[in-house]
Amino acid sequence: MTVxxxxxxxxxxxxxxxxxxxxxxxxxxxxxxxPRSFADSNGDGTGDIPGIIAHLxxxxxxxxxxxWLSPVYTSPMDDNGYDIADYQDIDPLFxxxxxxxxxxAQAHARGIKILMDLVVNHTSDExxxxxxxxxxxxxxxxxxxxxxxxxxxxxxxxxxxxxxWASAFSGPAWHWDEEAGAxxxxxxxxxxxxxxxxxxxxxxxxxxxxxxxVDRGVDGFRMDVINLISKPSExxxxxxxxxxxxxxxxxxxxxxxxxxEFLAEMNAAVGLDEHHLLTVGEMPGSTVELARTIxxxxxxxxxxxxxxxxxxxxRDPEGSKFAHVPLDLVxxxxxxxxWQVGLxxxxxxxxxxxxxxxxxxxxxxxxxxxxxxxxxAKTLASVLHMHRGTPYVYQGEELGMTNTTFAGIADYRDVExxxxxxxAVGLGEDPEAVLAGLASHSRDNARTPMQWDxxxxxxxxxxxxxxxxxxxxxxxxxxxxxxxxxxxxxxxRRLIALRHELPVVAEGRFALLLGDDPQIWALTRTWEGRTLxxxxxxxxxxxxxxxxxxxxxAAAELLLATHGDRRGADLEPWESRIFLLx
Numbered sequence: 001m002t003v004x005x006x007x008x009x010x011x012x013x014x015x016x017x018x019x020x021x022x023x024x025x026x027x028x029x030x031x032x033x034x035p036r037s038f039a040d041s042n043g044d045g046t047g048d049i050p051g052i053i054a055h056l057x058x059x060x061x062x063x064x065x066x067x068w069l070s071p072v073y074t075s076p077m078d079d080n081g082y083d084i085a086d087y088q089d090i091d092p093l094f095x096x097x098x099x100x101x102x103x104x105a106q107a108h109a110r111g112i113k114i115l116m117d118l119v120v121n122h123t124s125d126e127x128x129x130x131x132x133x134x135x136x137x138x139x140x141x142x143x144x145x146x147x148x149x150x151x152x153x154x155x156x157x158x159x160x161x162x163x164x165w166a167s168a169f170s171g172p173a174w175h176w177d178e179e180a181g182a183x184x185x186x187x188x189x190x191x192x193x194x195x196x197x198x199x200x201x202x203x204x205x206x207x208x209x210x211x212x213x214v215d216r217g218v219d220g221f222r223m224d225v226i227n228l229i230s231k232p233s234e235x236x237x238x239x240x241x242x243x244x245x246x247x248x249x250x251x252x253x254x255x256x257x258x259x260x261e262f263l264a265e266m267n268a269a270v271g272l273d274e275h276h277l278l279t280v281g282e283m284p285g286s287t288v289e290l291a292r293t294i295x296x297x298x299x300x301x302x303x304x305x306x307x308x309x310x311x312x313x314x315r316d317p318e319g320s321k322f323a324h325v326p327l328d329l330v331x332x333x334x335x336x337x338x339w340q341v342g343l344x345x346x347x348x349x350x351x352x353x354x355x356x357x358x359x360x361x362x363x364x365x366x367x368x369x370x371x372x373x374x375x376x377a378k379t380l381a382s383v384l385h386m387h388r389g390t391p392y393v394y395q396g397e398e399l400g401m402t403n404t405t406f407a408g409i410a411d412y413r414d415v416e417x418x419x420x421x422x423x424a425v426g427l428g429e430d431p432e433a434v435l436a437g438l439a440s441h442s443r444d445n446a447r448t449p450m451q452w453d454x455x456x457x458x459x460x461x462x463x464x465x466x467x468x469x470x471x472x473x474x475x476x477x478x479x480x481x482x483x484x485x486x487x488x489x490x491x492x493r494r495l496i497a498l499r500h501e502l503p504v505v506a507e508g509r510f511a512l513l514l515g516d517d518p519q520i521w522a523l524t525r526t527w528e529g530r531t532l533x534x535x536x537x538x539x540x541x542x543x544x545x546x547x548x549x550x551x552x553x554a555a556a557e558l559l560l561a562t563h564g565d566r567r568g569a570d571l572e573p574w575e576s577r578i579f580l581l582x
Contacts, residue, residue, distance in 0.1 A: 020113075020219065020275070020276035020277070021276065022276055023276075024276065024278075025066075025220075025278045025303055025304075025390055026348065026390065026506055026507070027065075027499060027500065027506045028065035028066055028113075028278070028390055029063070029064050029065055029066070029385075029390070029391050029392075029393065029496045029499060030064065030065070030066040030067075030068050030115065030278075030390060030391070030392045030393070031059055031062070031064040031066065031067055031068070031392075031393045031394075031395070032067075032068040032070065032355055032356065032392060032393070032394045032395060033052060033067055033068065033069055033070065033395055034047075034070045034356045034394075034395060034446070034447060035047050035048065035049065035051075035052065035069065035070055035072050035081075035094055036070075036080060036081070036093075036094075036447070036466060037395070037447050037448065037449045037450060037460075037466075037467065038051060038052055038055070038395055038449075038450050039051030039052060039054060039055050039450060039452070039460060040449075040460055040461035040462075040463065040465075041054060043461060043462040043463040044093075044461075044463055045461050045463040045464045045465045045466050046093055046094075046461075046465075046466050047094075047449070047450075047460070047461075048093065048094045048095050048099075049072060049090070049094050049095035049096075049099040049100060049102075049103050050095055050099055052067075052069075052103060053099075053102060053103050053106050055452075056106055056107060056110055056112070057110075058478060059110075059112060060110045060111075060112065061482075061493070062393075062398055062489070062492065062493050062496065063493055063496040063497055063500070064112065064393065064496065065111075065112065065113060066112065066113045066114070066115050066219065066220070066278060067107060067112055067113070067114055067115065068115040068117070068222050068392070069114060069115065069116060069117060070117050070356055071084060071117045071119060072090050072091060072094040072095075072100065073085075073086060073087055073088075073089065073090065073091060074086035074089045074090065074091045075091050075124060076124055076126050076191060077091075077093070078124070078189050078191040078192070078415060079169075079188060079189055079191070079192060079415055080414075080415075080447075082117075082119050082188070082192070082224060083122070083123070083124040083125075083126075083188075083189065083191050083192045084119055084123055084124055084127065085123070085124040085126040085127045085128075086127070086128075087209045088209060088212055088213075100216075101216070101217075104216070104217045104218070108217070113219035113220070113278070114217070114218050114219055115218070115219060115220045115221065115222050115278055115280075116213055116218045116220075116221055116222070117221075117222050117224060118210065118221040118222065118223045118224060118226075119224040120195060120206045120223070120224075120226075120229070121187070121194060121195065121224065121225045121226065121228045121229050122186065122187070122188060122192040122193055122194045122195060123192070123193065123195060124191055124192065125190070125191045125192070125193055126191070129143050129144075129195075129205070130143075130144060130193050133146070133180075134177060134179050134180040135179075135180075136180070136181065142196055142199050143195060143196055143199055143201065143202050144184055144185070144193050144194065144195060144196055145184060145185035145193075145194050145196055145231070145235075146180060146182040146183070146184050147162035147174070147182060147183050147184075147185070147235070148162070148182055148183070149161075149162070149176070149183065150162060155176050155181075155183075156176035156178075158245070159245070160176070160183075161173075161174035161183060162174055162183055162185075162235060163235050163236060163237050163238075163249075163252070164237045164238065164240060164245065164246050164247050165185075165187075165237075165238065165246060165247060165248075165249030165252055166241065166244070166246035166247060166248060166249050167186060167187060167188060167189070167190075167249060168187055168188050168249070168250060168416075169188055169189050169415055169416050169419045169420075170416075170419035170420055170422070170423040171246075171419070171423065172246055173185060173186060173187050173246075173249040174186070175190045185235075187225075187228060187249050187250065187253070189415055189419075194228075194231075195229070196231075197229040197230060197231070197258075197262055198231070198258075203262065203265065203266070203269075204269070206266075207266060207269040207270050210266070210270045211269075211270055211271075214270065214271070214275060214277065218277075219277060219278060220277040220278030220279055220280075221272075221277065221278075221279055221280075222280050222282070223279065223280065223281045223282060223302070224282050225282050225283075225284065226259075226263070226281040226282060226283060226302075227254055227255050227256075227259055227281065227282075227283040227284070227285070227286060227290075227305075228250070228253050228254055228256075229256070229259065229262055230253075230255075230256025230257060230258040230259040230261075230262055231253050231256055232252070232253065232256055232257065233257075235252070236252070238251055238252050242318070243427070244427075250284060250285060251285070254283075254284065254285040254286075255283070255285060255286065255287075255290055259290075259294070260293055260294060260299060260301060263281070263294060263299075263301040263302060264299060264300045264301055267279075267300045267301060267302075268300065272300075273300055278303055279302040279303045279304075280302065280303060280304045280305065280306060280350055280390075281294065281302045281304075281305045281306065282305075282306045283305045283306060283307065283308075284308045285308070286305055286307050286308070288338060288339060288342035288343070289342075291305050291307065291339075291342070291343060291347055292342065292343060292346045292347045294347075295343065295346070295347030295348050296346045296347055303348055303390075304347070304348045304349060304350040304389065304390060305350065306350050306352065307339060307350075309335050309339075310332055310335045310336060311358055313327060313328065313331050313332055313335065314326070314327040314364065315441070320420065320424070320437070321441060322420060322434070322437030322438055322440075322441045322442075323437060324436075324437060324440045324441060327364075327365065329518055329519070329521070329538055329539070330515070330516055330517070330518055332365075333512060333515055333521055334512075334515060336387060337510075337512045337515065340387060340388055340389075340510040340512075341510070343389075344388070344509070344510065348389060348390065349387065349388060349389030349390070350389055350390055350392060351384050351385070351387050351389040351390060351391045351392065352384070352391070352392040352394070353365060353380060353384055353394075353397070354394045354397060354446060355392065355394045355446065356394070356443065356446050356447060357443050357446070358443070358446060359403050359440060359441050359442065359443075359445040359446060360396075360397075360401055360402050360403045360445050360446060361377075361380055361394075361397060362376055362377045362380065362397075362400050362401070362402055363402045363403035363440075363445070364403075364440070365380055365538075366379070366380050366538075366574070367540045367573075367574065368402040368403065369540075370475075372540050372573055372574050373400055373402065373476075374400055374487070374488055375562050375563075375572075375573065375574035375575065376538075376540075376574040377397075377400030377488045378400075378488055378491040378492075378562045378574075378576065379536050379537070379538060379562055379574045379575070379576040380538075381397075381398075381488070381491060381492050381495055382491075382495060382534060382536060382560065382562075382576045382578060383521050383534065383536055383538070383576070385495040385496070385498070385499065385505070386505070386523060386525065386532065386534045386578065387510065387523070388506075388507075388508065388509075388510045388525065391496075391499070393492065394446065395450055396450055396451065397492075398481075398488060398489050398492040398493075399451060399476055399477065399478055399481050399487075399488055399489060400476060400481075400488040401448075401451060401470065401476060402470065402472060402476070403439070403440070403445040404444070404445055404448045404468070404470040404471075405439070405470075405471070406438075406439065406442075406444070406468075408435070409421050409435065409438075411468065412438065412442060412444050413444055413447070413466065413467050414442060414443045414444045414447070416442075416443060417438050417442045417443065417444060420434075420438070421434055421435075421438065444467060447467055448467055448468065448469060448470045449461070449465050449467065449469050449470075450478075451469070451470065451472075451473040451476055451477040451478065452477060452478050452479065453477050453478065453479040453480075454473065454474045454475075454477055454479065454480070457469050458470075458473035458477060459477070459479075491560070491562070494560050495560065498559060498560065498578070502530075502532070502580070503527055503528070504525050504526070504527035504528075504530045504531075504532050504580075505525065505532065507527050508524075508525030508526050508527035508530075508531075508532060509525065509526045509527065510523065510524075510525060511523060511524045511525075511526070513549060513550055514545075514546070514549055514550070517546075518539075519537055519538060519539040519541065519543040520535065520536065520537055520538070520543050520545060520571070521534070521535075521536040521538045522534060522535045522536070522545070522549070522550050524551070529582055530580065530581070530582045531551065531580075531581040531582055532559075532578065532579070532580055532581075533550060533551055533553065533556070533578070533579040533580075533581060534576065534577070534578050535550055535571070535576065535577050535579075536571075536575070536576035536577075537571035537572065537573060537574060537575050537576065538574070539573060539574070540573045540574065541573055542570065542571065542572060542573060543570075543571045544569050544570050544571070545569045545570075545571065546569075547569065551581055553567050553577075553579045553581070554567065555581075556579040556580060556581045557579065557580040557581075558577060558578070558579055559578045559579065559580050560577075560578045561575075561576065561577040561578070562574065562575050562576050562577075563575045563577075
């Protein structure tokens with residue numbers, strides 16, 4: 001497969017963007033595609049762009065407005081494409097630039113917009129910018145964070161790193177480079193060196209690349225760890241983790257002093273507001289106050305941000321992300337309420353349960369047993385879509401896809417999981433306990449191939465998939481879901497339709513009811529004299545709604561329910577109902 005290089009003339013974009021009105025994303029639903037695992041068109045075991053094109057009708061039937069495409073750029077694939085070697089080309093693994101143009105054209109023909117993944121906190125170490133920066137005396141040396149060894153230490157030895165920061169993927173966040181004669185910063189893998197956004201040449205190169213994609217027809221950007229781009233002026237040590245030599249590198253750099261400035265500059269330079277593009281920033285460690293600033297339309301930053309507090313509630317705050325603790329439903333409800341209230345008058349929320357970096361929602365927040373999988377997947381969807389903000393549906397979530405089962409570490413593919421296992425076992429942790437943590441929280445759970453039907457390899461590929469298919473594909477697959485009117489797919493489709501049909505779903509004022517109830521999630525949304533009520537039992541035990549705790553629904557219209565037209569106080573396990581009053 002021949003892939004055009006960025007030095008040759010760019011082909012003419014084959015598409016015209018779908019018209020975008022100001023604030024169109026407030027009424028939209030976004031569907032995330034992880035290309036490697038969505039659909040394989042050529043039998044090599046890896047999903048690709050032609051495979052996505054072949055399944056666009058699935059997304060059109062679901063009713064989504066936007067596709068968020070995880071990276072398809074040229075990459076060595078150390079972190080499955082989040083290590084980019086060329087921002088203006090497509091990796092042969094996924095297809096060609098012409099395939100990308102065809103995807104834009106075919107999606108737009110169905111009224112679906114395309115959101116590109118923008119990974120500009122770091123590049124691949126194989127990107128020409130970094131290759132040039134390694135050379136002594138290079139004009140691009142300041143494009144990355146190069147630093148000498150710590151005073152009094154031998155370069156390349158433990159403790160010689162400029163700071164004691166840990167990488168997000170285990171080990172130190174600095175790597176000694178013999179050719180350059182210096183350390184470079186990498187908050188992720190060694191093959192993902194951090195760009196120096198303090199250098200205006202770096203910023204303009206990024207903006208020029210973004211303008212190139214906008215001219216090509218893309219409708220927005222999801223910005224990977226965008227709140228790490230503004231590093232502090234002084235790079236200093238942080239408190240080390242218990243029993244380890246390194247401390248949280250993220251904590252040292254997240255939400256830096258020039259973040260809002262850089263985003264406003266990007267907005268102006270690329271014309272993000274001018275073109276009415278959808279922009280969402282992944283911002284681990286963000287606060288409500290910062291999100292208000294970044295998403296305030298007056299600040300000309302981003303439309304919305306991805307927050308992480310709610311997906312950290314089931315992990316031990318003193319341990320790794322794989323240190324699982326039972327989920328407290330009250331804490332989960334109260335956390336989302338805080339963000340709903342905090343961004344009610346300024347800014348906008350993004351709504352998600354899972355994505356390519358999180359385990360499957362139905363296994364994490366629901367009950368993936370055969371008895372309750374479908375009902376809990378539907379109820380989780382109802383809860384998510386009835387909050388105020390833009391919902392994000394991760395591929396397979398509309399089918400109720402679950403976490404998978406791996407026999408051992410050899411079955412895993414994610415660099416985070418592999419590095420964590422090696423480090424934790426090397427430090428003396430119980431190998432079985434380490435594997436148990438990976439089983440519940442590994443990113444590989446979300447990356448198993450899309451389950452299209454009950455044929456060989458779930459209809460994903462005619463070859464050997466890059467990551468093994470979840471064995472439950474025989475029962476959980478798109479073909480079966482589409483044929484069943486009561487399926488998770490059709491429930492999700494109806495939720496999306498409600499958002500498009502009823503302004504109260506998109507714009508209504510939010511109020512949480514029964515906030516301290518350990519089983520029931522109840523809320524209202526109110527807009528121009530109409531009130532929407534959600535009542536959901538988010539547990540695998542029956543529940544009863546306390547008398548007088550929610551509005552009377554005797555005369556209300558039942559919009560959507562998991563267990564039929566039931567209006568009494570008693571709720572079956574994972575039963576949910578959505579009513580319209582007034």
